Amino acid sequence: MRQREFEKRHESGWRELEAALRTDGGTVADLPGRYRQLCQQFAMASERHYTSDLQERLNRLVMAAHQRIYRRRPLRRSAWVDYLLGGFPRAVRSQARAVYLSTALFLLPALVLGIGCYLNDSLVYTLMEPEQVSLFESMYDPANRVTGRERGSDSDLYMFGFYIKNNIGIAFRTFAAGIIFGVGAVFILVFNGVYIGATAGHLTRLGFGGTFYPFVIGHGAFELTAIALAGAAGLCLGQSLIDPGGYPRLVALRKAASRAMQIMYGTFLMLVLAAFLEAFWSSSQSLPVGLKLATGAALWILVLAYLAFAGRGGQHRAT
């Protein structure tokens, strides 16, 4: 068949498809069927070496239909619920080694520096500027009325914004930096562990524990766990590049990345929750210390139990 005849035969169909696919709203009856016909016409046009003009036009049209046919499914609510009830903790448990490693990288420096700063008054000054030290000393000084940062009545929202931007930013960076063979994630985890440990040790030494721990315990359950989880997700990326385990590195990276993202969604939610608690609950002055400590302890147990046990036995459900 000559090209001109071929074009004449199918032109009206192509026009219709082009018009329907130009806008999002445009629809055409039986798109899958039309798409298959179009694919066949495109294959014929290339097989018969019709002009590049026609081939490009058909390629464009096939591409538009392809994008329409294979468009994203909208997120189903059940998918989210399944993820929260079981998918997230399962994803965390499936990367248990990375999670333990990340936790250790965070916790051990914190413990060492915490004990060190508790025993030695000058150690904290090897890490931080004196102004920085006196700033957080004043923040948690029981003699001060306001714990946390100095704040007026409407500053809860400000602190919420601050914690969201700062803490979630840290978690995202920890994850992303993990792709550099894990080195970036290790660095950020250790760095944060050192600072948090030193701060806690120094404040305990000064006898400010009575204001510091009730403040941090509640949101810490979500925030510290989430940082460790983000680190674990980052370590997964790094590990896939160091030890791709029988795959090409690129393929290993892709597989690890999709597993790591399963951890990151939940981590993000935990950090939003942590920022909310930190801004509106932890800083509250009217709540008794005992209640804060008890709630904080309950939250820790809740979070750890959730990660350890939720979604067990539910693997058979479609995810």
Add this chain to the structure above:
Amino acid sequence: MLDTRYTIETPEGIDLQAQVAGPVPRVLAYAVDLFYRTVITIALWLGLNLAGMDTAGWGIWLLGSFLLEWFYPVVFELWRHGQTPGKQAFGLMVVNANLTPVSWSASLLRNLLRVADFLPLAYATGLTTMTLSRQFQRLGDMAADTIVVYRQPQADRKALPQLAPCVPPRNLEAEDQRAIISLTERHREISEARQEELAELLQPVTDASGPAGLRYLRAIGLWLLGAR
């Protein structure tokens, strides 16, 4: 082959083609997006100031700048056909490597990993990997299995020369026919003098030289395309 053409075989068994976009248009598109983001951040700041910015206002501003920093590209990639305003300006779009619309997790992942691509400064890592990789992928693209391609606009059809078609000689091989058709099709793209020069090569076959030879070839081309 040194080419930006990217071909995949679809489940329907056809080869679908796209042109992957290199570092230069992508950097320019990024610059446009950075400009928009900066403008929005400043506008938000001004707006909150006019509304009597207090500490709570700063909180809203921090939230806004957090969302802009991390989710600005994600929102556009997911709901604007893989095109941020910057990419739209340069006719680029983000797609999955199988040329389907970019998926949720892929878009989130490729934008989270911007941090790694940025290191040590000014997207040095991303530009390096983009230059080295076959499909111009930065780290985020590699991990998320996405590519950035040109979104082809619907082009006008090329006009064919207005001539009376002419019966071709008997012994034209398929390849010769394609060459003549291609010459006919591209009569506007190549300078007239060069086309005549090309036609001159076939002088032993066409028995004509100069403009006459070219006209004859075009007439054959039209016939081969199906004109009568």
